[in-house]
Amino acid sequence: MNLNRRWxxxxxxxxxxxxxxxxxxxxxxxxxxxxxxxxPIFKKVSLKAFLFGQYxxxxxxxxxxxxxxxxxxxxxxxxxSALIAVPLGVMTAIYLAEVASFRVREIVKPVVExxxxxxxxxxxxxxxxxxxxxxxxxxxxxxxxxxFNAALMLAFMAVPTICSISExxxxxxxxxxxxxxxxxxxxxxxxxxRVVLPASISGISTAVILGMSRSxxxxxxxxxxxxxSAMVPAALFDPVRPMPASIAAEMxxxxxxxxxxxxxxxxxxVLFGFTLLFNIIADIIANKYRxxxxxxx
Amino acid sequence: xxxxxxxxxxxNLFRAAATVNAAALILLTGFILLKGWRAVTWTFLTQPPLxxxxxxxxxxCIVGTLVLxxxxxxxxxxxxxxxxxxxxxxxCGGRLLRIIxxxxxxxxxxxxxxxxxxxxxxxxxxxxxxxxILAGALTLGVMTLPVMIxxxxxxxxxxxxxxxxxxxxxxxxxxxxxxRVVLPAAMPGILTxxxxxxxxxxxxxxxxxxxxAVFFRPDLPESIFDEIMALPYHIYVLATAGTEIEKTRxxxxxxxxxxxxxxxxxxxxxxxxxxxxRRRMR
Numbered sequence: 038m039n040l041n042r043r044w045x046x047x048x049x050x051x052x053x054x055x056x057x058x059x060x061x062x063x064x065x066x067x068x069x070x071x072x073x074x075x076x077p078i079f080k081k082v083s084l085k086a087f088l089f090g091q092y093x094x095x096x097x098x099x100x101x102x103x104x105x106x107x108x109x110x111x112x113x114x115x116x117x118s119a120l121i122a123v124p125l126g127v128m129t130a131i132y133l134a135e136v137a138s139f140r141v142r143e144i145v146k147p148v149v150e151x152x153x154x155x156x157x158x159x160x161x162x163x164x165x166x167x168x169x170x171x172x173x174x175x176x177x178x179x180x181x182x183x184x185f186n187a188a189l190m191l192a193f194m195a196v197p198t199i200c201s202i203s204e205x206x207x208x209x210x211x212x213x214x215x216x217x218x219x220x221x222x223x224x225x226x227x228x229x230x231r232v233v234l235p236a237s238i239s240g241i242s243t244a245v246i247l248g249m250s251r252s253x254x255x256x257x258x259x260x261x262x263x264x265x266s267a268m269v270p271a272a273l274f275d276p277v278r279p280m281p282a283s284i285a286a287e288m289x290x291x292x293x294x295x296x297x298x299x300x301x302x303x304x305x306x307v308l309f310g311f312t313l314l315f316n317i318i319a320d321i322i323a324n325k326y327r328x329x330x331x332x333x334x
Numbered sequence: 335x336x337x338x339x340x341x342x343x344x345x346n347l348f349r350a351a352a353t354v355n356a357a358a359l360i361l362l363t364g365f366i367l368l369k370g371w372r373a374v375t376w377t378f379l380t381q382p383p384l385x386x387x388x389x390x391x392x393x394x395c396i397v398g399t400l401v402l403x404x405x406x407x408x409x410x411x412x413x414x415x416x417x418x419x420x421x422x423x424x425x426c427g428g429r430l431l432r433i434i435x436x437x438x439x440x441x442x443x444x445x446x447x448x449x450x451x452x453x454x455x456x457x458x459x460x461x462x463x464x465x466x467i468l469a470g471a472l473t474l475g476v477m478t479l480p481v482m483i484x485x486x487x488x489x490x491x492x493x494x495x496x497x498x499x500x501x502x503x504x505x506x507x508x509x510x511x512x513x514r515v516v517l518p519a520a521m522p523g524i525l526t527x528x529x530x531x532x533x534x535x536x537x538x539x540x541x542x543x544x545x546x547a548v549f550f551r552p553d554l555p556e557s558i559f560d561e562i563m564a565l566p567y568h569i570y571v572l573a574t575a576g577t578e579i580e581k582t583r584x585x586x587x588x589x590x591x592x593x594x595x596x597x598x599x600x601x602x603x604x605x606x607x608x609x610x611x612r613r614r615m616r
Contacts, residue, residue: 042507049509050424056416057425060483061437063476067444070455128351136345137352147605148356154530154601155362156537157446158566159590162573163362166583193358200355226341247443254445256540257566261574281447281540288454288544305451309444316443320436 071309075302077294078102087303093267093278095287095297102300104307106269110184110277111308113270114263115253117188118195122252123245125192126199130244133200134207135229153197161261164190169262176274180264183274187263191252199248206240207233243319250315254308256281280308363598366590373588382552387572388582392589397554398562399596402470402546403535405558407482407528409475414482414531415517415524421483422490423512442480446540449477453545468558470546477541478531485527489520492612522611526604533600537593539566565593 078087082102090103129149133142168189169181210233218228234241264276265286284301291297377391384390417438425431453473463469493516501511517524539547548561549571555562572586573579 046507046509053416053420053424056413057420057434058437059413059417060441060479061434063479064437064441064444066456067448067452070452070460071448074451074455125351125354128348129355132345132348132352136348143609145352145356147602148359150605151598151601152355152359154533154537154597155359156539156566156593156597158537158539158569159366159594160362162569162586162590163365165573166586167365196355224337224341226344227337250443254443254447256445256447256450257570261570281445284447284451285540285543288451302451302455305448309448312443312445312448313440316440317436320439 068309071302071306074294075299075304075306078296078299078303081296081299087300088307091269093283095291095300100296102296104280104283104300104304106267107278107280107283107304108307109269110263110267111253111259111279111281111311113184113277114188114191114259114279115249117184117273118191118252119245119249121189121192122195122199122248126196126244126248127203127241129196129200130203130207130241131229131234134204135225135233149197149200152193153201155194157194157255157257158261160190160194161258164258164262172274178274180276182262182264182276184263184270184277185273187259187277187279190258190262191255194255194258195248195252198251199244202244202247203237203241206237206244209240210236239322239325243323246315246319246322250312250319253279253315254281254312256285260285280304284308363594366587366594370584370587370589370591373584374591378588379592383550387550387585388578392563392565392568392585392592394551394554394563395565395568395589396592398467398547398564399536399566399593401467401555401562402474402542402564403532405467405471406474406478406535407532409472410478410482410531411524411528413475414479414527415486417479418483418486418490419512419517422487423508423516438480438483441476442484444477446477446538449473449541450544452476453541458545464559465545465548465561466559467546467555467562470542470562470564471558473541473545474535474538477538478535481531481534482527485530486520486524489523489527490516492523493519522607526608526611529600529604529607533597533604536600537566537597539564539570542567565589565596569593 082090087102087104088108089105090101091105092101092103093106094101133145137145164186165182168186171181172178172183172186173181214232214236215228218232219225223231259279260282263279263282265278265282266276267278267283268275270277284304287297288301291301379391379396380393381391382394383392421431421434425434450473453469457463457469457472458465497515497519498511501515502508506514542564546562547564547567551561551563569586569589572582572589
């Protein structure tokens with residue numbers, strides 16, 4: 038009986054231990070399968086020609102597999118959306134953590150969470166039917182489906198991420214720092230800008246990077262509103278084709294295990310690499326510059 | 335005086351930023367509601383699409399989305415809860431724990447389209463499951479795993495240590511304590527996480543594009559190896575690749591409304607329930 042119990046105990050602990058590795062094994066498997074399906078393209082084109090090639094004509098004859106325009110497009114929509122989302126997200130976070138009353142916070146926080154829950158396909162749809170005609174008419178453009186529209190829609194998907202992580206960071210700043218600053222005669226605003234924000238800057242940076250990581254990987258929005266033209270954008274209102282859009286749009290037509298298919302997996306590798314890089318940087322910042330009490334200020 | 339004014343100006347700016355978020359949510363849902371409510375009739379909810387998807391309803395899509403997201407939680411919940419139990423109850427710091435955590439954080443950041451590629455190459459092709467409900471549910475399940483782990487960990491942390499100590503003092507083993515005391519106490523929080531995971535899985539399009547979703551299939555699926563229609567994919571198809579994009583606008587609004595109602599309804603329910611739980615904990 039007793040022995041039995043101990044065996045169950047040990048067995049369960051091992052079982053749980055192995056399950057805890059599920060996430061990391063999935064991550065490794067994702068990398069592995071992207072590589073096995075993506076690497077064969079490099080028999081056709083060199084890594085340099087793939088990454089820096091100016092032309093993406095996967096179905097033309099002869100084919101061109103240069104994803105440089107796609108990479109530039111991805112980075113452009115991400116940076117532009119960050120320009121909108123970072124101020125908005127961080128300011129909302131400050132408002133929630135420092136300024137708002139308990140009641141207001143109880144209402145606004147769920148609003149931000151609901152914004153995060155909105156299906157991306159619906160946001161993309163909204164961009165197509167509302168924002169695109171609006172942009173087209175106001176600025177007299179050839180098409181409202183462009184870089185700016187995509188960045189705007191992406192911004193609203195990144196705001197909740199940036200806001201909630203920043204808020205946690207601001208919230209966890211020890212209260213005696215605030216009290217010390219106020220006791221020295223600083224106003225609430227001065228306390229926020231000179232004491233609270235510097236103390237939570239690592240958390241806010243993590244939030245910004247994770248928000249950008251979400252933007253660069255977001256698929257449906259860029260698939261539906263970015264315009265789809267595989268060229269390096271020269272202006273704010275140029276149609277673009279970011280990496281996720283290219284994969285999503287072309288995979289269905291790419292012949293199974295043909296060059297195009299492998300090229301799309303290789304594009305997935307590049308995308309995966311970008312988000313992995315963002316996440317690891319965020320993780321390093323979060324761990325290295327973590328505010329422990331007030332001793333490290 | 336000027337300092338007070340400065341504070342006033344900036345605080346109002348912050349308030350405005352928060353308002354923009356609320357406005358965005360209201361604008362988007364309000365617009366879809368306004369344009370879509372006329373399309374959502376009983377026939378719309380209970381009929382398959384007709385006339386190359388220019389008339390009729392979305393029943394197969396609703397069923398498909400429910401089946402896929404429930405299936406996803408069937409995968410993510412057991413694995414997620416077990417992972418969280420290990421991380422919160424057994425693991426004690428160290429390098430291994432840090433690696434596991436890094437894995438979870440990075441999995442949470444993997445783009446949805448990459449999950450789609452993974453599902454295609456692993457479940458559909460390598461395991462030879464084919465484009466099917468099973469492959470789609472597995473892909474979505476893997477994607478929602480980090481959500482589930484996070485929610486369960488939060489729920490486990492909220493269980494007071496005195497519960498554990500009392501159970502251990504009565505002679506229960508660690509596993510008995512977890513299974514009979516800690517998990518039941520954390521169950522409401524875990525279920526809340528499950529609902530959030532469900533709503534996340536229901537709204538995703540990219541992971542099911544190559545693994546489960548089909549353009550058109552009027553009858554309901556018979557087995558888990560069938561392809562299936564789904565609400566998000568249906569919206570995408572009608573809005574971008576349909577035969578008559580303008581003519582099917584009402585259907586697009588209607589489908590969007592149903593999807594939003596489903597996803598936001600579940601999210602709101604989970605949020606309200608969680609708020610009540612937290613209040614009781616205090």
